[in-house]
Amino acid sequence: MTDIRLTLDEVMDLALSVLRAAGADEENARPIARCMWRAERDGAKSHGLFRCAGYAGAIRSRKANGRARPAVAATEGSVIRMEGDRGFCPVAHESGLPALGALAKEQGVAALAIRRCLHFAALWPEVETLTEMGLAAMAFTSSPPYVHMAGGRRKVFGTNPMAFGWPRPGQAPMIFDQASSLTARGEVMIAARDGHLAPEGAGIGPDGRPTRDPEAILAGAQSPFGGYKGAALALMVDLLAGPLIGELTSLEIEAEDDGAGPALGGQLILAFAPERLGGPDAAAHGERLFRALLEEEGVRLPGMRRAATRPLTPEEGVTIPASLHRELVALC
C-alpha cells in the first residue's frame, strides 16, 4: 500500500473540496473539514480523512443536512438547548461551544444539549475547545447498538463514548476520549477485513460466548470494557445523550436509522469553571497532580500522544493511503 504525503493545508483543501462537491455550503464544510484536519494534525488517523467519504456520502444522500443552520432553541438557567438541524455536530459546535463556555464561566457549571445532529467524529475536539477557554469539560454521545448489556447477549448500546478534559495553561490539555466498549467498532471491522483476531474480551458471538473471531463478534455483539462497570457507563451515556436531552437511545437510533453511515442522534456536553468551584489555584493544583503522576517512569497522561504529534505535522505533513487519496480526489 503506497502512501501519499500531504501538508496540513492540503488536508484542509482536500476535505473542503470533497464536502463542497457533496453539497455542503461553507458554513457546514469548514467546521467539518477542520474537525478532520485536527485529527490528521494530531495523528488520530481513524477520525481524519479516513472519515471524509462518510461525511460526503451522508450529505450527498441528504441523510445529513449539508446546509444546516444549527440554532440555540433556548438558554434557561445553566442549560443551552440547541437544535442541530440534521447537520454534523462540528457545525453546531461553532456557535454552541463559545456559548457554553461563556455560560459555564458565569454559572460555574453549564450544559449544552444538542438534538438532531450527526456525530461522526471523536469527542476530544469539542472537549479540547472548552479546555482552551480554561474550562474542564465532559462530552457524551450514543450511536446505533453494537454492545451488549452485562448478563445479556443482544446489541443494546452504541460504543457510547465519553470524554473528559482538564485545562493545562500553556500546554496541551489532559483529555481522555474512550468508548464504553473494549474496542472501537472500526477495530473489529478492520480485524474482520484483514483476517486478524480481535483483542481478548472484545465481544461475544451470536451464541453469547466470548470470542476473538471478528466475524462472530460482528454477528454477535461487542463487549463493554471492564465487564458490568463498562456496561453501566454505556447505560449512563445512553441516558445522558438520549432521554435526558429528549433524544434517541441507541436502540431507538437503530429503529429509525437506515444503517448506512452516521446516524441522527444527540450530544450532551458539560463545562465546569474550576476557578468558580475551587478558586484561583485550581489550574496550578491540577498541574501539581500531573507532575506527581509523571514522576513515575512509564506513566503518561491521556492525550499526550496527540500532543506529541501536534508539533511535528505542520513541518512533516501527514500520510494517507494512495487508495484513500484517489477515492477522495474522485469525489471532488
Add this chain to the structure above:
Amino acid sequence: MTDIRLTLDEVMDLALSVLRAAGADEENARPIARCMWRAERDGAKSHGLFRCAGYAGAIRSRKANGRARPAVAATEGSVIRMEGDRGFCPVAHESGLPALGALAKEQGVAALAIRRCLHFAALWPEVETLTEMGLAAMAFTSSPPYVHMAGGRRKVFGTNPMAFGWPRPGQAPMIFDQASSLTARGEVMIAARDGHLAPEGAGIGPDGRPTRDPEAILAGAQSPFGGYKGAALALMVDLLAGPLIGELTSLEIEAEDDGAGPALGGQLILAFAPERLGGPDAAAHGERLFRALLEEEGVRLPGMRRAATRPLTPEEGVTIPASLHRELVALC
C-alpha cells in the same frame, strides 16, 4: 460464626447509641446512623453496621468532628459550595442535597462541592436522595491512594468511586456506584485475612507484576478496572473531587492523613433536571429504555439487587455477626 438478627429499628438504635457514646451530637449522629441504616435495609452489608466502629473511632479521636455544623459558604450561579466542618458527609448532605435539588430544578443542572468532609459510606445514598426529587445525579469522591496509574506501579489514586442515578417514578431508581479499581479495598483485605486469592486483575505486587496474592497487592497496588480506561476514570475523579473544588488529591490525602480510618477530603455532586433538559417526556422515555433492556433474560439494571432487598428487611430484619454486635454494644 453466629449471627444476630436485628429489626431495622434496632439497627438505627444501635448505630445511634454507638455514635452518641463516641461524642456525636444529634445533628451528626442521626444522618450518619441513617446512612448505615439505609445500607442494612438494602442488604449492602459492607456499608452497614460493619462501618459503625470506624465512624465512632474517628469521632472519639477527634479526627472527625462529631459536632460538625456544615454550612453553605456560597451559592453562585449553579454552584453551591459547602464547608463540611470536618464532619462526615451525610451530615453535610442533610441541608446540601435539598439545596442542590432546588437549584438544579431552577437552573437545569447544578453542582454541590463539599470541602473538608470525611466520606466513609457508599455514594448511592446521596444519589438516591436526588433521584427521589426527580433528578438525575452523579457523585464523585477520592480517598488515600491504593490504585496505580496505567503503565505505573505506584499507588496514586484512591479507589475513587463514581455513582450515577436516574429517577424512576413509583419505583426504586437506577443507580450504579462503582470504584475505579477492579475490586473494593475491603475485598482485598478480606481475601488477605481469610487466605483467599483476590480476583484476576485485582492488583500488582511491589515488583509491578499482576498477582492474585492479596498480601502482595496490599504491599503493591490495586489495579484499575478495564485497564487504562479505568485509570483515566480514577484520574477524572481525582480532579473532580480535588483540584476542581479546591480539595486534596488522593496523593495529598496520603501526605496529610494519619492513615487511621476515614480521611478528610472532598466530594462533588452534580444534579440534572430531566424535564428542563429533555422536556416532560424524559422520565417516561427512560422507562421505555429500561423496559427494552429488561426484556432480555439475564439482564438486570444496576441497583436492582438493593431494590429487591428493600421490601424484605422491614419484615425480616437483618443479621449481623455476633462478634460485630458484641463489639458495638461494648462501644455504647
